[in-house]
Each structure stands twice: as C-alpha cells, then as structure tokens.
Amino acid sequence: MTLEGFSAPVTWKTSRRSLSLSRPLIMGILNLTPDSFSDGGLCSDPDRAFEKALQMEEDGADIIDIGGESTRPGAAEVTADEELRRIIPVIERLAGRLKCAISVDTWKSSVAGSALSAGAEIINDISGFNFDPLMAGLAAASGAGVVLMHTRGRPENMQQDTSYDDLMTEITASLRASLATAREAGVSDECIAIDPGIGFGKSVSGNLELVRRLAELSGFGLPVLVGPSRKSFIGTVLGRKRTDDRLYGTAAVVALSVSHGASILRVHDVRAMRDVADMAHAVMHG
16 A cells, blocks of 8 residues: 555544534543443443543533444444443433534444434444445445444454564455445445554554554555553553553554544543644644
8 A cells, every 4th residue: 555646535434413624523431331441330320421521522522432342352242231230321321412423333234323313423333344244235224423443353352373474465465355345335435534553463563563554554545543542562661551651652543644644643641642643744744
C-alpha cells in the first residue's frame, strides 16, 4: 500500500451527520463493563456513566464510544442480552443530552441494531464484519458510520499467535477483505473508517511497527482510527504496570499517529489527548 493517488477524506458520514476531519477526531471510551483492562467497573453504574460521558464531551470529545463487552486479551464473551442491559439505558439517556456523536462498540448485529435505535450513529466492530454475518447488512440499511478493525482470533485467544511474516501486508489484506464485505452489502465508503487494531493479536514489537508504518494505510483513502490508549505495549516499553501510569506513553503514540495520518483517536483521557492531537496536527499542517 503506497501513497500514490491518495486523496485524504474530508468528512466521515454517520447515520445522523457528517463529521469534519479538518482536525483529528477524539473518540472517548465509555466502558460499561466490570472487566475492561483499564477502567473495568468504573462506569458500571448508569448515573456515573452518564456523568462521565458529559464530562468527556466538555473535555473535547467528538464521539463517545459505548461498550458493554470487554475485548481485552483473554476476555470471555458475554451474551447479547447482557450487553444490551448494560448499554441501552445509558445510550437512550445520553442521546437526548449529548451534542457529539455516539458510537456503539460491539460485533453483534442485534446489539448494534438496538443501540442505533436508541440513539447511536456509529458501529465500532472489532471484527471488521467477520464475527457476525448480519452486521454488514445492518450497517448498510441504517447508514451508520462504521469502524472496520483488524484482529486475529477472538479476545479470548487473540494473543496466542502474534507472529506475522509481514505485519502490514497481512493487516492491509484483512482490511481489504472487510472493506469488500461492507461494500458488497451496500455500505458507502463515505461511512467507513479503518482501524489496524493496536493490541489485538499483536506483540509489543508488532504494535510499535504498526505505529511506525501507519502512513501505509493512507492508501485506502479512508479515515484511519487508532486506539493505543493505556495499552499493555506502552506499559511494557516504559515499565508502567498500572494502566493509569501510561498517560505520557499514550500521548507519544497519539502524537505520532496523527503525524502518520490518523484521523480518529480512541482514548480514555479525553482532555489531555485533545491537546496532544490538536498540537500534533498543528505542527504537521500549520
């Protein structure tokens, strides 16, 4: 994948609006789970989740990404009913208050459909439309924005095989396949963003290589989302076991990702990463 003939997208379309890509978009993470790797249990209470989302919007989030199932390495799958129980009341409440977009972090079409009806407008699918054969059709029919991510295996086993003959070749091939599935179902390119899947089926060295070679994904001509926030490769490199000690490491990866073409940054620490992304963008583009 090269940059030849590359035309940077200027907007990302969702079912409710077009999001400008004139500066990096910040996607704030709102996990309504008891077991997410960094913030599990912190927002399990709906009132606390509601207040956290409002604070993230005030801090500069363009999107709030709401998830009801942990996808950390080794996480067990939860039922669609449990996922819906966790997220739908919060999405319904936030849909009437937030000005920013709401994204649902799920690979299940039944969960995504209910979330869209409740007020979400983006589907963030870690499987790149590979786990649920109905997801692509749902995305097309709804007009939702979609994030197609690369992963290898499912969360419970994805870290068991992290070796690649050529990391970026395999990632781009997988993303091309996901993109073909989306297009065949009728999803418009203007609704699609891609995510190389930092931390999903990659080693520490693989994650570092991915960030270093991120610009190679620009050849897709689609917005690129990067989600490095507080992840274990940062902790390994810096010797930071506590996830909340990885702010500066995350900031470095966010800045480098923006300089290499990332349009969307999925983060926990919205206020800090808003500044980091905006400053990196200003240096690159004036």
